[in-house]
Amino acid sequence: MWIQILLVAGVLVIGLFLARPTGGDSHLALRRLFMAGFVLVAIVSILFPQWLSWIANAIGVGRGADLMLYALILAFLVFVATTYRRNVQVNRRITLLSRQIALTQASAEDARNSAPPAVPNGGSQAAPDDTER
Secondary structure, eight states: OOOHHHHHHHHHHHHHHHHHHSSSSSSHHHHHHHHHHHHHHHHHHOHHHHHHHHHEEETSSSOOOHHHHHHHHHHHHHHHHHHHHHHHHHHHHHHHHHHHHHHHHHHHHHHHSSSSSOTTTTTTTOOOOOTOO
């Protein structure tokens, strides 16, 4: 029962996190904090495996390995969701850049087509004849 409540709460928190707009680099700080917490819990779990089993039993999961599996599933879902959002943003940027390049090339081509025609004879104009005075 407790694990189901915790998993649902975790999914809700992840959903709220993903629903908010990404306006800056604050997500990098959160990612670093979560990674540091994960590393700390992983080290403690490796050094004291009975600790993980005790926590699992306290929240209603049979074994510590099952608790770790549930946590890894949540972490994987966060990774998939954030990667998807990042790909959507990159695709938007690529689209905007492609449009800008196409507009720039089109305006450059228009400028070339509307330029005065080139002067014949290798680009040099004939000098006025000095003999006619």
